[in-house]
Amino acid sequence: MGLKQGPQLGWVFFLYWSSWERIRCAVAFFPTESFRLRLGCMSNQVRVAVIGTGSLGKEHARIYADLAKAGLAEFTGVFDANPEAARTHAARWGVRAFASVAEAAEVSDALSVVTPTVTHHAIARELLSLGRHVLVEKPMTDNSDQAQDLVRLAQEKGLVLQVGHVERFNPVFSYLEQAAPFPKFIECHRLSPFPARSTDIGVVLDLMIHDLDVVMAFVKSPVVSVDAVGIPVLSRSEDIANARLRFANGCVANLTASRISPERMRKIRVFSGGDHPVYISLDYRVQEGFLYRLARDGEEESSLLRKLLSAKESTIVSEFAGKRIVREPVPINKDEPLKLELSDFVACVRERQVPKVSGAQAKAALDVAFEIVRQIQASP
Numbered sequence: 001m002g003l004k005q006g007p008q009l010g011w012v013f014f015l016y017w018s019s020w021e022r023i024r025c026a027v028a029f030f031p032t033e034s035f036r037l038r039l040g041c042m043s044n045q046v047r048v049a050v051i052g053t054g055s056l057g058k059e060h061a062r063i064y065a066d067l068a069k070a071g072l073a074e075f076t077g078v079f080d081a082n083p084e085a086a087r088t089h090a091a092r093w094g095v096r097a098f099a100s101v102a103e104a105a106e107v108s109d110a111l112s113v114v115t116p117t118v119t120h121h122a123i124a125r126e127l128l129s130l131g132r133h134v135l136v137e138k139p140m141t142d143n144s145d146q147a148q149d150l151v152r153l154a155q156e157k158g159l160v161l162q163v164g165h166v167e168r169f170n171p172v173f174s175y176l177e178q179a180a181p182f183p184k185f186i187e188c189h190r191l192s193p194f195p196a197r198s199t200d201i202g203v204v205l206d207l208m209i210h211d212l213d214v215v216m217a218f219v220k221s222p223v224v225s226v227d228a229v230g231i232p233v234l235s236r237s238e239d240i241a242n243a244r245l246r247f248a249n250g251c252v253a254n255l256t257a258s259r260i261s262p263e264r265m266r267k268i269r270v271f272s273g274g275d276h277p278v279y280i281s282l283d284y285r286v287q288e289g290f291l292y293r294l295a296r297d298g299e300e301e302s303s304l305l306r307k308l309l310s311a312k313e314s315t316i317v318s319e320f321a322g323k324r325i326v327r328e329p330v331p332i333n334k335d336e337p338l339k340l341e342l343s344d345f346v347a348c349v350r351e352r353q354v355p356k357v358s359g360a361q362a363k364a365a366l367d368v369a370f371e372i373v374r375q376i377q378a379s380p
Contacts, residue, residue, distance in 0.1 A: 045074045046349045049108040051101055051123055053080040053089045056137060057114035063342045064112075065093040073346045079104045081115075105130045110160070110349045112342070113137060117201050121146035124161075128153045133160040133349045135342070138213075139205045139369065140362045147366055151359040160348050162355035163362035165213040169340040171332045172268070172282045172289065173214060179291060179330070180272035180280050186215055186253040187269045191261035194234050202237030204230065204373050208257035212245075213357065213365040214268070221249035223368055230376035233260050243372045280330070287334045295324035 048067075050060045061078055068075040077096030080086040090097035098104040101123055104111060110133035113123050121141045124134050128150065140163045141147045154161035167173060188211040195206070216223065223245050230241030240258040247253070266284035271277070282289035348355045 046346050047074045047076050047109045049076045049104040049111045050078045051104060051111055051113045052115035053078050053085050058089055059338055060112045060114050061089050061093055063339050067346060076108045101126055105132050109133060117142050124150050128157060128159055131157060135162040135164060135345045137164040139209050140366055144367055144370060147363040151363055154359055160355055161359035162345050163357050163359060165210060165357045166337045166341050167210045167214050167284060168357050170284050170337040171335055172284050172287055175330055175332050176282060180270045180278060182272050182274040183219055183251050183270050184273045185271040188255045189265050189267050191258045191263060191265040194260055199235055202373060203239050203257045203259045204241050204369050207259060208241060208255055209365060209369050211255045212368050215253045216365055219247050219251050221247040224248050226371050228372040228375040229379060238376050241376060287332050289330045290327050291330050293326050295326045
């Protein structure tokens with residue numbers, strides 16, 4: 001006669017097994033997260049799954065597989081509206097291809113939603129309603145009311161709701177936060193060729209949203225005015241856009257985004273004030289950049305030969321307008337931002353922490369993005 005997975009038999013095993021086996025037995029017979037939390041034996045192995053295996057979803061799957069291999073998570077499987085795509089990626093990583101979002105949620109604690117923007121709200125809401133933690137890719141939703149609904153639901157249920165603004169996990173941003181504490185003027189350029197994906201939204205929600213999130217998190221002051229312009233070129237929505245933001249603390253940010261550029265560029269330049277003013281130019285893509293500052297006592301101007309032969313990792317001192325200016329490469333420990341983002345998501349779920357990019361923060365950036373789009377669409 002086979003084992004009956006019911007409470008009575010479960011407690012028989014629970015009483016007689018070793019302490020470790022008791023925990024395993026309880027988790028096996030009572031698989032709900034709420035029971036495991038009450039029992040005090042919540043596994044450190046967060047069970048994760050991916051909803052959507054497109055160009056970005058497959059990267060989520062790759063990294064979750066790496067985390068599972070390192071013993072940092074349990075990768076349960078993937079779901080895609082295209083069953084063949086789901087089976088292909090599931091076979092590659094040795095996980096399950098789920099038949100539905102609900103089936104994925106049934107065996108997972110936390111899920112990445114990497115699907116077209118118009119589906120984000122419905123899928124994320126279903127998962128949150130089922131008591132699952134969610135990382136939803138940017139843009140969070142395609143309207144503000146839906147974003148607020150997800151934020152409210154996550155808060156009511158005490159769940160992690162993280163949004164995939166990956167540049168916040170770029171080592172470039174970590175350096176910027178400590179090197180430029182008093183930003184006065186910020187300039188961002190995010191350019192790319194016309195994409196094969198995300199054409200259901202314009203360049204503001206596709207690309208500029210990254211810089212909106214970064215700048216708002218960096219400045220830490222309310223946006224008081226927005227002035228924007230943009231035009232469609234290859235699609236029905238804007239393909240190139242520029243926005244000027246003014247913050248309550250006086251900082252100004254100028255953001256340019258284009259998806260019709262012959263080159264790729266993801267750069268941020270910051271002028272920071274205070275007692276020690278600096279200018280910093282950083283490249284998100286290569287995770288490199290330079291800091292410019294006034295020279296300290298003893299820092300003499302570099303020779304012409306040194307200036308001519310200087311490598312990008314060299315510090316150079318130049319004379320300008322009667323002052324000595326130092327250009328020095330910034331010390332950045334390079335790493336893959338998406339890997340850092342998903343690792344942080346898993347850690348937040350495991351430790352019940354508020355994520356670095358919470359739903360509320362993402363909604364704030366989204367609201368500014370919607371105002372930019374409104375101004376662009378209202379212009380003649």
